Amino acid sequence: MKSIVEQNTLALSGNEAVAYAAKQSDVDVVAAYPITPQTIIVERFSEYVANGEVETAFICTESEHSAMTACLTAALTGARTFTASASAGLALMHEMLFVTSGCRAPVVMAIANRALSAPLNIHGDQSDSMAQRDSGWIQLYVENAQEVYDTIIQAFRVAENHEVLLPAMVCLDGFILSHSLENVNVLPDDVVRKFVGIRQFPNVLTHEGKMAPLKLDPENPMTMGPVAFPNYYFEVKRQQEEAMKNALKIIPQVHDEYAKISGRSYGDGLLEPYSLEDAEVAIVCLGSTAGTVKTVVDELRDEGAKAGLLRIRTFRPLPVNGIRKALEDVKVVAVMDKCMSFGGYGGPVFHEIRHILYEAGKHPTVVNYVYGLGGRDTSPQQIRKIYKDMQKILREKRVKNPVQYLGLRE
Amino acid sequence: MKPKEKSWKEISIAAVCWKPSTETLTGDWKTYMPVRDLEKCTRCLLCVLFCPDGAIHWKPEKGDIEFDYNFCKGCGICANECPTKAIEMKLV
Amino acid sequence: MRLIIIIWEALFGELKAVENLFEVRWHGRGGQGAWTASELLARAAIYDGKHVQSFPEFGPERMGAPVTAFTRISTKPIRMHCSVYEPDAVAVLDATLLKTVPVTEGLNKKGVIVINSKESPADVRKMLKEDTGRVWVVPATEIAIKFLGTPMTSTAMLGALARVTGIVGLESIKKAVEERFKRSDIVDKNFAVIKETYEKVCSE
Numbered sequence: 001m002k003s004i005v006e007q008n009t010l011a012l013s014g015n016e017a018v019a020y021a022a023k024q025s026d027v028d029v030v031a032a033y034p035i036t037p038q039t040i041i042v043e044r045f046s047e048y049v050a051n052g053e054v055e056t057a058f059i060c061t062e063s064e065h066s067a068m069t070a071c072l073t074a075a076l077t078g079a080r081t082f083t084a085s086a087s088a089g090l091a092l093m094h095e096m097l098f099v100t101s102g103c104r105a106p107v108v109m110a111i112a113n114r115a116l117s118a119p120l121n122i123h124g125d126q127s128d129s130m131a132q133r134d135s136g137w138i139q140l141y142v143e144n145a146q147e148v149y150d151t152i153i154q155a156f157r158v159a160e161n162h163e164v165l166l167p168a169m170v171c172l173d174g175f176i177l178s179h180s181l182e183n184v185n186v187l188p189d190d191v192v193r194k195f196v197g198i199r200q201f202p203n204v205l206t207h208e209g210k211m212a213p214l215k216l217d218p219e220n221p222m223t224m225g226p227v228a229f230p231n232y233y234f235e236v237k238r239q240q241e242e243a244m245k246n247a248l249k250i251i252p253q254v255h256d257e258y259a260k261i262s263g264r265s266y267g268d269g270l271l272e273p274y275s276l277e278d279a280e281v282a283i284v285c286l287g288s289t290a291g292t293v294k295t296v297v298d299e300l301r302d303e304g305a306k307a308g309l310l311r312i313r314t315f316r317p318l319p320v321n322g323i324r325k326a327l328e329d330v331k332v333v334a335v336m337d338k339c340m341s342f343g344g345y346g347g348p349v350f351h352e353i354r355h356i357l358y359e360a361g362k363h364p365t366v367v368n369y370v371y372g373l374g375g376r377d378t379s380p381q382q383i384r385k386i387y388k389d390m391q392k393i394l395r396e397k398r399v400k401n402p403v404q405y406l407g408l409r410e
Numbered sequence: 411m412k413p414k415e416k417s418w419k420e421i422s423i424a425a426v427c428w429k430p431s432t433e434t435l436t437g438d439w440k441t442y443m444p445v446r447d448l449e450k451c452t453r454c455l456l457c458v459l460f461c462p463d464g465a466i467h468w469k470p471e472k473g474d475i476e477f478d479y480n481f482c483k484g485c486g487i488c489a490n491e492c493p494t495k496a497i498e499m500k501l502v
Numbered sequence: 503m504r505l506i507i508i509i510w511e512a513l514f515g516e517l518k519a520v521e522n523l524f525e526v527r528w529h530g531r532g533g534q535g536a537w538t539a540s541e542l543l544a545r546a547a548i549y550d551g552k553h554v555q556s557f558p559e560f561g562p563e564r565m566g567a568p569v570t571a572f573t574r575i576s577t578k579p580i581r582m583h584c585s586v587y588e589p590d591a592v593a594v595l596d597a598t599l600l601k602t603v604p605v606t607e608g609l610n611k612k613g614v615i616v617i618n619s620k621e622s623p624a625d626v627r628k629m630l631k632e633d634t635g636r637v638w639v640v641p642a643t644e645i646a647i648k649f650l651g652t653p654m655t656s657t658a659m660l661g662a663l664a665r666v667t668g669i670v671g672l673e674s675i676k677k678a679v680e681e682r683f684k685r686s687d688i689v690d691k692n693f694a695v696i697k698e699t700y701e702k703v704c705s706e
Contacts, residue, residue, distance in 0.1 A: 181556040378584055
């Protein structure tokens with residue numbers, strides 16, 4: 001059992017914490033393109049490259065599409081790769097996200113969540129990463145700068161695990177977390193290096209009839225990501241889904257191993273329940289807003305209300321059993337969505353929570369609050385309103401408006 | 411006899427090909443094949459450069475080119491590009 | 503005079519240390535360093551072993567546009583990630599903002615507002631839209647020009663705010679300035695500014 005390592009406290013913004021974690025993680029290739037609010041991540045990393053603090057090949061590409069292609073191909077040759085993007089940049093790489101997960105390249109990307117245009121908005125909401133939830137990438141959402149530091153380091157381990165081998169995106173709210181300077185306890189360089197280790201490769205059968213490490217190498221030529229006709233494509237995709245299932249097991253394992261050396265944990269790594277044991281009303285949300293909700297929950301508990309929170313840290317793969325179990329005794333659940341699914345009756349997280357509870361024998365009444373679009377601030381008072389509404393539903397036993405917009409001027 | 415297709419558990423990760431693509435002889439597809447007049451041929455090697463399938467090879471030990479009819483699909487580009495019209499496309 | 507300051511500091515400092523959460527709002531114009539000032543305050547508080555948050559609120563990102571920044575300091579980990587609605591202290595780096603930006607919004611009567619101005623506190627109070635909080639003024643622009651040669655009022659206002667609120671000490675601020683600016687000549691000049699405004703800030 002490893003003991004907790006002594007750590008330094010640094011003043012880092014979310015972006016700087018990402019860059020610092022990437023610096024310590026022995027990354028081989030960074031190919032990136034700037035976009036607000038992630039620009040500082042790659043700028044800071046480029047400073048580390050210029051100072052010689054890292055041995056990383058830094059490629060400035062002409063667009064995010066090219067950045068992802070460069071990361072993917074570097075990863076396929078065996079490099080550990082990292083990049084960052086947001087909003088329109090992430091949208092531009094959309095095609096390549098599917099290629100990266102299809103080729104099983106363990107690229108790690110930081111996403112500083114930002115609203116999508118039009119109209120142009122540089123502030124934080126989760127529309128960009130939510131739009132990519134079908135891409136086959138692991139998605140982890142963090143609550144503060146400390147967690148983003150911890151999660152980037154863990155992401156390399158999760159992505160490179162042989163049972164997973166999927167790319168991972170670590171999402172932090174744009175401006176709210178990316179530009180917010182907070183206390184971050186950092187591990188010593190050698191501890192992180194040891195934790196992430198050197199990338200290992202599983203063996204595959206190549207067309208030369210021999211088993212070789214899964215990487216592009218002239219010594220052992222192989223074809224990755226070939227054409228797959230209707231008779232095989234389906235099977236390849238099923239394999240990807242199996243990898244996602246395995247990730248549900250690997251993410252908590254890596255999280256627990258990290259917790260032993262850092263002393264910090266976030267629930268079980270998949271979900272973080274807060275004050276949920278005997279809760280009657282609970283909010284489900286992702287990201288930094290969960291922090292604000294925690295302060296409101298504490299106040300409500302002091303007032304005698306049975307309020308709770310379930311923060312989803314791992315959104316892909318979706319921890320179905322965990323969510324069902326966490327919410328089974330709650331009476332009313334409000335899902336907060338920092339994203340709209342136009343024409344879809346509520347936001348994406350609402351859809352997912354409702355549909356996985358469909359088969360559960362006993363399940364709560366689930367309602368939706370779309371909030372914070374375009375970086376609209378969400379105050380503790382507004383969150384209190386959500387709990388008040390839920391208590392009203394509990395009393396009156398009916399739901400007037402299942403989908404509401406928090407803080408919208410009607 | 412078509413070989414039994416693999417299940418999703420049996421195929422390689424990342425769809426890495428377990429058979430070389432050269433096992434499929436694409437030359438089967440051709441209707442016309444290139445035939446060379448050895449006297450007109452100046453060994454300029456333009457046909458070698460232009461062949462989209464890489465089915466014409468320069469053999470240094472022979473000092474001459476060779477058509478690989480296993481992979482030639484009979485597209486006729488070599489006949490088109492040949493400056494001395496040494497290549498003629500004939501029905502297979 | 504020194505004795506009075508020491509007693510004042512002890513009193514004020516103690517009062518604020520008991521507070522669980524202390525919130526500051528900074529008002530400036532793009533390019534004056536409001537965000538830097540809020541960051542420096544946060545960094546100084548980390549040296550005191552506190553938990554901090556420092557973040558900006560942008561409109562259009564250009565020089566001269568109004569910029570708001572916030573600093574939260576607490577003895578416990580800060581979980582909130584919303585805006586600051588009821589600051590305990592407000593610092594205004596540019597007095598021209600008093601006409602257009604509601605600088606006293608959310609500030610209660612027990613709060614303090616420090617304004618960069620040559621005028622007297624009583625005159626400045628008349629310029630405020632709301633009659634709230636205790637008004638302090640310091641001629642930050644003049645002091646900044648004297649030591650730095652530019653009207654970069656971030657460190658000037660930091661010194662004044664630290665004195666007025668007692669939330670961080672000069673030693674911690676010095677460490678924060680060293681960490682942020684690195685070059686010793688810049689550090690020394692800025693620290694001279696901070697010490698000057700620390701002394702010169704005055705109230706009604």
